[in-house]
Amino acid sequence: MVDLRQLRTFKSVAELGSLSKASDRLRIAQPALSRHIKLLEHELRIELFTRNGRGMVLTPAGHLLFDRTAGLVRQIEQVRDDIQSVGGAPSGRVVLGLVPTVSCVLSTRFARRVIEELPQVSLCIVESYGGHLVEWLHRGEMDLALMYGPSVDLHLSVDTIGRDHIVAVGPSGSGLAEQKEVSIEWLSAQKLVLPSHSHGLRILIEKALSRKNLPIQVVVEADSFRVLTSFVEDGLGYTLLPHSAVRADAAAGRLELAPIARPGIARELIMARPADRQPSIATAAISDFIRIEIERLRSEGLWDIQMTQAGHPDAALR
Template identity: 50%
Template sequence: MDLRQLRTFREIAEAGSLSRAADRLRIAQPALSRQIRLLEAEAGLALFTRHGRGMDLTEAGRELLARVAGPMRQLERAVVEVRALAGTVAGQVALGMMPTVAAVLAGPLARRVAARHPEVSLRVVEGYTGHLVEWLQRGATDATLLYGPATDFHLPVEPLFAEPLVLVGPPGSGLRAEVPVTLADAARHPLVLPSRPHGLRAIVEAAAGRARLALSLRHEADSFLVLKDLVECGLGFAILPRSAIRREEAEGRLLVAPIHRPVVRRQVVLARPPDRSPGRATRAVLDLLLEEVRARAHDGAWQVSTEGR
């Protein structure tokens, strides 16, 4: 088994067909077929099922891809980092984010990276906390944002910021940004929340549990866009970070009210892999991330953590 076979395997898995992978790699299809046959012979199992529309991974193929994708990416990145030692910062950096954070940070961070380090390619990977931790440990991402507190993880973790959550309702709901509601009042509204693997759901349920409140759950939506649409259509209320819905609030499509007694906050932390140091490109992106977080704190919505800095 060699790196060329694994690279071919990964490309075919991502492309879904031998012909598309051949076009991407600019290698003749027979040569790719031979590499896959050799890899399957060494594995002792079929890695793909072939059909008229292309090729799909078998269970063994999916397991192999999950195990080799991260290490392969780290090897490829290492070569890029070594080549760049004498020149500009270059390479691909994969950064994990929760959807409500990505909605605020992804675009501005990508613009900062493009302006300061044009040879760096930023890939933002959205997911739940459990997925984000797994991808970081496997090497699929170089760093990730997670919901804190930092003590919840056995990873190198740095606190970033905290932000209060607000009750979000449709136009005509009567919510006002200058009139707080209690958590008990918020819990009585028909709520639209993410499902339980989502970090925001855990934060809201933990706050309600401490206050001995039952939530009136109406709908669940794991997609942040769908969740906002359900609220805007009048199908329920949400509990969200205000920074993630600034545009909809400004346009009058969503109304907000602060939550107090008690205030419900989310903490966001930055986690790094436990077994490898960040390369130059990753360090450069994380420096720009901290700049963007500080810039976003100027409006008073975020409380930037200085712990560990």
């Protein structure tokens, strides 16, 4: 009969591709983990991994088992964590997803706050783009994600935190910082470096230009936030990014920024979690702390975000 230990072992080996790495994560001797996998394969009467010199690779049957059980194992672990949290401090593991432009502003401060104030919570921050975060939320492998909307048709439980303002970004010496603001028409006349067509920011920018029937000049594309800023720094073109993500680079003199003339361009910042299960006590605590930390960054002038009433930290604690 398949048991939880076998499924936990299977999940860790599948994610890490190695018995030795899974042994380090689970703190269980490697021979015991190997025995769990063999018992699971015997029970299911099929091989779940292909063993080779580079590690362990899932077979088609292994992929199917992983897709069907990874979220289930996560839910069972959270039930255990919640029982241990009753009457005490929140405890357990929380996997938090962040898009890169949010991660660069929030991650370090937030991790320090969790270590200091939620010492029994094990926080795992995963940085990736919105499409990947949505997939992992649907599969139950991630508990919470902070990313950009729109939130329509995500089929997730979503709270809107606020609207994040987008600014024009240029290289040092471009004179961009001397401009009070730049118009959409000005942006249309510039050579731009932008994410690819599937990226939400690219879609937002193209819509802003198309509303005025303006062309767009994209000289090179990159789906990496840091690659985009390096392109701009080297003078390949201008880009558009959330102010918070490039504020430090501008302060260091590597980039220049200018706001976009009204109505401007803004992105909906959302907090999402799986819709088919209740958040654990630890996940709920992390969710509240995120709102509080974003409000602190806003009040300190480090994040130019217009928070919604629902996203205000006082609302989160009511």
